[in-house]
Amino acid sequence: MYKAFFGLAENPFSLSPNPKYCYMSERHTEALAHLSYGLQEGGGFVLLTGEVGTGKTTVSRCLRRQLDDETQLAVLHNPTLGPLELLQCLCDELQLAYEPAAGLKGLFDLIKMRLQENLAAGRRTVLLIDEAQHLTPEVLEQLRLLTNLETDEAKLLQVVLIGQPELQQLLQQPLLRQLAQRITARYHLLPLSRADVDAYVRFRLQVAGCLQPLFTPSAITVLHRVSGGIPRLINLICERALLGAYGAGQPRISPKLVRQAAEEALGYGQRSSSAPGLLFALCGAAFLAAGWFGWQQWGWLPTAPVEEVTVTVKQPVDADLVSRFQEARQLASEESGALQQLYRVWGYEVTLDEADCSQAYRADLRCELGAGSLDDLLALDHPAVIRLVDEDGLASYATLLQVEDQQADLLLGDESWRVDLSWLKQMWGDDYTLLWAVPAGSGGVISVKSRGPSVQWLETALSQALGEPARTLRRFDSTLADRLRRFQQQEGLAVDGVAGPQTLIRLNARSRTGMPRLVLRQDSPAEQGES
Known part of the structure; x- marks a missing residue:
């Protein structure tokens, strides 16, 4: 209906999985590289997690296209199976005939022979399981037994598990610790950044035949906020925004149209109370009189449209907003809460009682306790728990998520705030705690005595x-x-x-693959006024 109005050949924001609309952001590319590396290493399990709609299926499709002809791929889309049904489905995928009455041992032996045949023929065998958070511990244990089949160099069967964040919690059960130790590569897919949302929308419009940017820079900013960077939600909102613009006869999409589209398509009427998916929307900006710093709080848009608060250093402050920020700092007095959020950034769910450095080993990570300046932490390029101390000596703990354009995103409890780096340096408490990924087989140190x-x-x-x-x-x-x-x-x-740790952390940051990072590149081009 609106295609001719905007000069589009087809609907650019359809939810149908059309390969030509596949946009690989930097995070999706990192996820793909990490999974590919895990398969190349010959390990038993590779893991990809992410919130609903972040693009896990997109990454899995790209991974499947990368596999060469020497790989026999088995794909399971319905993981709600028992151990026997799992082996039956795997036999079907591997084109193995079996008797209907065959038991676990008979099916296991059939699969084993096929894996050995593939190895002898120079082929590898990969099993990809989507929606893997629905797997039962019994089925996961059966998968582990299959990956016990190996040579001196590699496993005969490699398993790619793709699922929602609950999969991480499932794998942390004590009875699955042997399987968790066999995961050679894991990646948690975060939502798109603001720059990626801009590129994503432009890409889909161009594929559909429109070379002009239909969304104003401010509209893209609002789109990022209300969608939380989730591609599936971006498509829903953009589709409704195009319809709204067409109905109003507007050739470009304004922030107001995006807000209205979000309310109609998604029904936002409450604030988010959870942080794992980092689905926060910007709702204000101000400068605190005591320190003259800028910050912004993130939360769901309320039902009634809210205009952005444009504030300069000389303007008065929204007292309610300042009060909420001070309250958030007072409530963030325990380091364990910030550590719990840091584990979530890495894709792991731990209880508040478990949120300490001892849990890092269970997640194949290490915990680094450091002391130094903010610049020292920026050089390490890893999200971290930091201590803030105000002029009255009040200490609070925040999770420093990202730094961009002289501003930083902090989590204080379940609320996210944006602060100026100048203010952060004034409040800096000298010490920090970060998590980092340990290279396989290193034990946290690589020296002249190391091998393999x-x-x-x-x-x-x-x-x-x-x-x-x-x-x-x-x-x-x-x-x-x-x-x-x-x-x-x-x-x-x-x-x-x-x-050692300091060297390995810096090398991890330089590699830019498969891990959260602290410092983001600046948005390009910079946001300007609308024409």
Whole structure:
């Protein structure tokens, strides 16, 4: 109905999974790279989690297209199965004939023979399970037994588990600890950033035949807020916004149209009370008189449209907003709450009582307790729990999520706020706690005594960081030692030739693959006034 009005050849925001509308953001690309790396390493399990609508299916489709002809792929879309049904479905996917009365052992032996046949023929076998949060512990244990089949070099069967964040909680059950230890790569897919939302909308409009930006810069900002960066919600809101603009005879989409579309399509009428999905919408900006800093609170849009508050340093402050911010700081007096949110950033759900550094090992992570300036933390490029101390000595703990354009996003309890870096430096409490991913087989340290995968990881990471070609390596040689020392000197670290936590954290940050990062690139182009 609106296609001719906007010069579109087709509907750009259809929910149908059309491959030509597949937009791979930086986060989706990272997720794909991480899964591909996990399969290349020959491990038993690879894990992808994310909130509903973040694009897990998009990543899985791209992963399937990347698999070569030497891979036999089995795909399960309905994981609500028992152990026997699982083996039956796997036999069907592997094109194995079996007797209807065949039991677990008979089916297991059939699958084992096929896996061995594939290995002898130079093929690998991959099982991909979507909506894996519905798997029962019994079925997951059966999968683990299948991955016990291996050679000295690799597993005969590799399993890709794709699911919602509840899958992480499922895998933390004590009876599944053996399976959790076999996950060689994992990635938690976060929603799109504001810059990615802009690129996503432009991309889909261009594919549909419209080369002009229909959404104003401010409309894109509001779209990011009300959708939380979830592609599926973006499509719903954009579809309704185009209809609204067509009905009003407006050639461009304004912020007001986006707000109205969000209310009609999604029925926002309450604020979000949970933070794992980071679905927050910007609702205000002000400067606190005591410190003259700018901050913004994030929450769901209320039913009635709310105009943005445009404030300068000289303007008075919204007293209610200031009071809510001060209250949020007072309630954030316990470090465990901020650590719980930090685990969620990495895709892990822990209870408040469990939110301490001891849980990092269960998640194949490490906990780094540091002391230094904000600039020191920015150099590490990892989200972290930080301590804030005001002029009255009141301490509070926040989760520092991202830094961009001289502003930082903080979580105080379940509320997200944007603050100026100048204010953050004034409130800085010197110490921080961050989580970081440990290279496989390293134990947190890679030195001249190390062998195998950890040495290759270090060789690859140093080569990327220094812009030099990587080699295939299994032993820590003099060339690797030289590269390590040069990198340590470049980063201002102790030049000891040992890749300890500080070195590994920086190498993780430089690799830009498969992990949350703290410092975002600036939006480009910068948001300007509307024409």
